[in-house]
Amino acid sequence: MAATQEVIKSEPIISFGKQEKKLIKDPLHINNPITVQILGVCSALAVTTMLKPALIMGIAVTLVTGFSNLVISLIRNTIPKQIRMIVQLVVIATLVTIVELVLKAYSFDVWKQLSVFIGLIITNCIVMGRLEAFAMANKPWPSFVDGIGNGLGYAWILIAIAGIRELFGRGALLGYKIIGPSEEFLINTSSTPLLSWYQPNGLMVLPASAMVIIAVIIWIQRSKEKSLVDIS
């Protein structure tokens, strides 16, 4: 967990200026929670075999990081330092449970698929990492924006990995067949798939492939952004 705290001074309560833009943009690229901060990798391996659960997980984590940052920032001056981690955990656990209840009510299928992983958002290092590094020292609005930004940074990596894995591992996207032989592995298809010679790659559906894809994303990112390269 990052020990340094980043303090941002902003005057109005709610505004969307340069600083807020930076708070959203940085986690998408040069301060990405997965590829740069290397947080939340475990869930990135587990929920990325298909696009739909990855999308839902991305939305859930974005909401939890956003609102837990907001709540902690609102009460940051009242939190006794001795028990600050426990307070953070109570807030995160409450929000995650609410997200799970909402999912169970409105998207039962996805809840059945994701229920274990939703619970595990509580232990997702991104959420607590942002509380410690940002929300404890900043005003509510920038904290909320920072949470949403980090959630989105996590979500887009998840969606990219899941897209690659579902496309090459199952020849489909969101359950709709796109490439590969048409007579087998038929899932909800209405039209004839492209590239009928393509054999779905079984390795892509195994967790190890997510590790490889994350590594490739990190590789591409660092070769484009030299400032990220660790010189030491």
Place this chain on the structure above:
Amino acid sequence: MFSTRYVYVYTLILSAFAAISLAFFITIFKPLHDSNEAASKKKDILSSIAGELGQDPQLMSNEDVIKLFDEKVEQLVIDAKGNIIKDVSAEDISLATEEKKPLEERRYPLYIFKSKGSSIYLTAVRGNGLWDKIWGTIAIKDDMNTIVGASFGHQAETPGLGAEIKDNANFPKSFIGKEIFKDGEYVSVKVMKGASDPKHQVDAISGATITSVGVSEMMYKGLNSYVAYFNSIKNKG
């Protein structure tokens, strides 16, 4: 530094607040959760006869599924000897609990779907996949022999491999038209590579050998429990 007393009071208030807000959300979502849960099991059972229904029960609304189920499905509980056990509803029987009992004490749920004067018998089967349990509903026509539909579920099979028993609509479809008796003798349906027998074999999923063998075994053992009952119906008719 905050005083110890402050810390205690703070913890109490925070916990109370978290508890009250969770209780609030659980209360307002309870009706939706209950209806989802009630419909989910019925959807899974009716999925096996999606072809007969002409629509996918998973896409139907909770109310429609519960109504269809109440109107057209009769519930029975039988034992391994084929006797009907009275005063129990099939929905109260969980194969997960039953499989821990000795063979002669086990009870099996049987759902009979009645439409247009004919009956379809929906049997429940449960077995082992590669990582964890797998289960399914097998729909059998009233000749007590021909399979008219199947649906499968699993706890933790590998997506894209073993999980295809559920995700790939073609796998359960391949069971349609298969027969479980060969010349009056129970043989079940085998899941195997290069299936050649058009009546008693279906193609396995490539790359998911252990799950496929698991389905094969589940079909054999699971349907075997219903054979005594099927024979008693056949003899009556």
